[in-house]
Amino acid sequence: MDLIFAEATPPGRGGVSVIRLSGDAARSTAEALVGPMKTARRAYFRDLRVEDETIDQVLAIWFASGQSFTGEEVAELHLHGAPVIARRVHAELFARGARLAEAGEFTRRAFLNGRMDLAEIEGLGDLLAAETEAQRRLAMRATSGELARRTEEWRSWLIEAGAFVEVSVDFADEDVPDEVPERVYELTERLRTSIEVEIKGFSAAERIRQGFEVAIVGPPNAGKSSLLNRIAKRDVAIVSTVAGTTRDVLELRLDLKGLSVTLLDTAGLRESEDEVEIAGIERARNRAVTADLRVHLSDDGDSVPDLFQDGDIVLKGKADLVGSQESAVSAVTGAGVANLLDRIYDLLSQKTAGAGIVSHERQLNELHSAAASLQDLRGLPVEILAEELRKCGHALDRLLGRIDAEDYLDKIFSSFCIGK
């Protein structure tokens, strides 16, 4: 493969900047800059020299093909983190025939070389995007090949069942059982149950991956925005405060004891005659309806009736005015805010129980199609039973990107930049 390189650390000024090279000439190209490095996987502290001029003092290391992230020969140059140094090294690498890696190209090469399967790559993408502890844990399970191991086990059951079916078809003139043995149904039932456990674990895993949405709803002047501001000033890890998709929704993303939670301030839930505002309010309402949880805030502790769902939190606002109460909160004094965040966490963490290892829509679809093939097998003619088992096997293959991978490869590899 041709030689590609990219900065593995974020661009800009920093302590260290790492340039990673992958391809046939990775080692020799790095050695041209820092001198010979005899042993793989050993760090060398060297002068990076070009034509007798020392550009920087660097740490260099190389990995042999078959023992690297991409599966190819890989070299890394750890420079001091000044953009001018990185720019100079880029120029030297271009001059030696290397090119800048395209988005996701390192990972693509890892996949092509059989170092990672599709589910692991999806997991790696999640890991790099992880912001909270729960997200990190979930992604780590995916990227360490847990799904691949589970799938291999499923496949072995499927192969055993298939063998029992095929023997009665292809060896009909031999001394073999003519009926489909009970063992086949045992195996396919066990497989279906196991796949369905993962399907059930999807929505929890997906919530962990995508994060939860909690909407604060209530009449105007109930103190929703003040509450949001109060939470934002508290000692929780704030991820971002960004304007929402509409001018009527404000989002506050925070890391709540490891869960990624986005608080929505659905300001402006009121009667209006302005058509644009009505449309905006409608969107705010819709966000509130689809949120994982709603906090109803009002002066008298009533919920917003048409938005209320079981399990919602109902609070009195302005606790500083009405006096401290169990289900009241004050944006002014902060009373009840910690209690509210605890309640939100408790309610949401119930929804993460039983999180599976499948957290992507694509993976879920393959699981559904695999499980569908295993429905109601009893009584099917043997050749159709065999066909269903085959279909199930194809779905499991696609789960790991064994086949039909090309279609979504481009999508996956271009949707995040790994290895830069």
Added chain:
Amino acid sequence: MGRIADKAGIQFRLLNRRKGPAVQGPRAQMDRKLYRETAWEMLSSYPGVELIFGEVTAFTGTDRKVTGVQMADGSEIAGISTVLTTGTFLNGVIHVGDVSRPAGRWGNDASVGLAGSLAKFGLPMSRLKTGTPPRLDGGTINWSALDMQPGDDDPVVFSYLNDRPYAKQISCGITHTNEATHKIIQDNLHRSAMYGGHISGRGPRYCPSIEDKVVRFAEKTSHQIFLEPEGLDDSTVYPNGISTSLPVEVQEAYVHSIAGLENAVILQPGYAVEYDFVDPTCLRHSLQVGSVEGLFLAGQINGTTGYEEAAGQGLVAGLNAALSAQDRDAHHFSRTDSYIGVMIDDLVTRGVTEPYRMFTSRAEFRLSLRADNADRRLTPVGIELGCVGSERRAHFAKRSAAYSAARSLAEGLKFSPNELSDLGFKVRLDGQKRSVFALLGMADIDRDVLVASIPELADVSRETVSQLANDALYHQYAERQDRDASAIKANEALTLDPNADYSNVGGLSAELARKLGERRPQTLAEASKIEGMTPAALTLLIALVKSKVRMSA
């Protein structure tokens, strides 16, 4: 071949009769003499065909191009295309106990000179073995003590041009080995050629010798044996299930221990035969040797069994040899349209480790590769290539016209659940109208009753109804398979550069690069079958092709 089999068949049985049409397989047992005579008659009367008998000892031409063959008497026969079918004769050695001698089969010399001449092509070659049981004199078998198995009451024949067998039909006897038989074999195991270490070639797992059965399935105290008469006026009986390479006296002893065979006389001992075969991965899909112009191989020389598999290859090699002689493009049978296509593709892309046998499970499109639609799948191809005679052409035209008419009739005629209920059929009362075609595919609807209750179908023949019902049964699967088939065809069509330098493709393991360099797959589909090929490596090849396309565009 189907027509000859229908003339010579003395017992017809449809395997898997109680299972679905996609896995049913017509089988027949031949009268050897009738088959030989009918084949001779058909071939010798074929216009433009001259039959020459004699031993071929060498090829003429160079190691890159065959221009004909040289006979043992020194004469030469020139040919643009030569098809070589050596059966088990190429460097054949037969083994009975610890006695072995060169022979192609019992009573025939091995082909040794030809093996020497073949060597100059430098083809990858190896050894396989197969076995055969002792032949018995039917007159000495106590048939009255045995169960008899007749053929089917309504025999299914091979050729669409026939509707019933020609010859008189017979029954086979059934007997079993017993513990005494197994003890004799066990005690003499060391004297078997296979177990005595005299044989290096690999035998088929699906067709074990009686020694193998006794050793590998030690817990079974009895194995079934079919006693198959070899002809109507031939007393030779083929005891199917006890092939062996034990010494003659041990064969006598164990045969006599079996019920009904107490006094059976062995006419010819069982033996194992070892022979040369050519690694079929050096062949193209046309069965032409990739590196030798004008040379085609078919049958056991390509590492298959000598039965249907050999017959199918004979058709392919013969057809392509003729096309090549006419300077026309080779015909490539696809995995999607025939078992022949599956077999050839498996052979040339995967190679073999034991004599290759066709199993239906090897076919991805089993539900559409059926005996009842073979003509719809392949006869149009034959017509286009020019190898279909006028009688068959006319018969096919009639049959397919009848099918098309009946199909559109059956798809057009629709009934509501209430109408069906009036006719006595129970379907879900969902207000959905169902076509006769759909109804024919429903398991709980009696096909005969349905046809009888719809006057429009009175003129449709039973055979056509049965074709319709088979298609209807698998219809929903056929649609999915059609999609997969187009994907396969697209891959088959994605051609790889025959001169690609795989050693230069980063990301390919050294082993895969070497295999790709050796096999030089012509299409992506071929590459995908190479042993050890990973999906990742395939994606790499796709990328390779596509980057070439971009560069040349």
